Amino acid sequence: MAQLGEIDFVERWFRERLAKIDPQATDIRIDSVERLSRGVSRETWSAAGTVCTAGVWTPRQFIVRRDHASGSVIPTPLQTEYDVYRLLRDSEIPTSTALWFEDDAEWCPDARPAYVRSHVSGDWRLPFIGNTDEAYDDVRIAASKEHLDKLALVHTADWKGLGFGDIFAVPASPADCAENLIRANLAQLAQFQFEPSPALAEGVARLLQVAPKDCPHITLCKGTNGHGEEVWSDGRIVAMSDWELAALGDPAYDFAQIQEMIPEIERHGRRLWGLPEALAYYHARTGIEVTVERIDYYRDLYGLLQFLYTHHAAAQVRRQQRPPLRFVWNAAEIGFHSEVRLAATFGSAPGKVRSSQ
The missing domain is CATH 3.90.1200.10 (Aminoglycoside phosphotransferase (APH), C-terminal lobe)
Incomplete structure (x- = not known):
């Protein structure tokens, strides 16, 4: 069974879904896959690599979300969480871009559905927000x-x-x-x-x-x-x-x-x-x-x-x-x-x- 932590599998998986990442892309390479520590209700993973479009390789980073092996703490379905990003894709509200929801058993890592969205560079921390000076x-x-x-x-x-x-x-x-x-x-x-x-x-x-x-x-x-x-x-x-x-x-x-x-x-x-x-x-x-x-x-x-x-x-x-x-x-x-x-x-x-x- 293919695991989400296996770079070779993730590369094959993303290559299979390449058109959802970029309809003009011709290839993709994945360099790293790691689980992120933040979050309690579900697992969040980061996948980084490069995407080839018109012969030019460009760095890209992706976020993969899925339930824990034991399920999700929160009862909101994973599909609903994905749908929110999907529906907001063309709105004025800034969000990560929803790319695809994976429920094909052949490509579900660890036999668990997952969804993929784009990574947005930035930080969740505002070090000054609690500073009363x-x-x-x-x-x-x-x-x-x-x-x-x-x-x-x-x-x-x-x-x-x-x-x-x-x-x-x-x-x-x-x-x-x-x-x-x-x-x-x-x-x-x-x-x-x-x-x-x-x-x-x-x-x-x-x-x-x-x-x-x-x-x-x-x-x-x-x-x-x-x-x-x-x-x-x-x-x-x-x-x-x-x-x-x-x-x-x-x-x-x-x-x-x-x-x-x-x-x-x-x-x-x-x-x-x-x-x-x-x-x-x-x-x-x-x-x-x-x-x-x-x-x-x-x-x-x-x-x-x-x-x-x-x-x-x-x-x-x-x-x-x-x-x-x-x-x-x-x-x-x-x-x-x-x-x-x-x-x-x-x-x-x-x-x-x-x-x-």
Whole structure:
């Protein structure tokens, strides 16, 4: 059985799919294949080599994504993850280019489906983003605005025209965004849930009871976003990455999952930047109002998202004699935290109990 770590196999595989890499290319050589360490839910590999077009050999690098041998921590199908990149290929949103999804048994490395996308040069790290020294104020605010600019592209994209209604649950109306997201997650959970959870039942009941109805627009939402999730180069985001929790819904869903990209900056008694300023900047860019109350709601709803993937990991642990440690960790420790998050919603207004999590 051919393995993904075998350079000769990967070269033959990519040569077989050469037209998907470049219709004008005549040959390809692969020089290295290595597994990347980042990421928990799936495996990410890098393949580097050169592609010959019109007699000229040009360096190229590719990313290969697939499930672990034991499956995926997150229940989002690998095909859906690939489809997001495929649908965004011709949009204004910067992403890695989807090349092909491999499900031909003859070419699946280690007998596992995989997909291949282009590599985008850059770095996920912004060393200055957490530096509170006054000298970094301007660059931190500039990076925050850049990130908001790219979220604006996501939220104003024509999700219907791009085809996202074919792969995601579509809310019946803007007012249905929160409840639609809950229904979609519970429908996924029903496929593998193996035991009841009182915290889940009570938490979902509370989330449905207080679900906001004032979302102004249904938008494409990225899910996990911010520092560590995007590819940066020269102060710009050159690729929006990690679309595992993407959905159609309220843009507040994305603001609830921003990682470090809205720093609170105050100098000499004057506010320079923070959530109110970021929301005003975003509104000016999109015309979409996002309220703090809706952001707080989706922060609480994250307990459901977390329960979904940790229970999925637990379901796979149950059926394997020697499950990987990452699955056990998600099933046990992170699964516990998901129930704490859900339990924290009982009898409280959304966002008012998060300090106990």
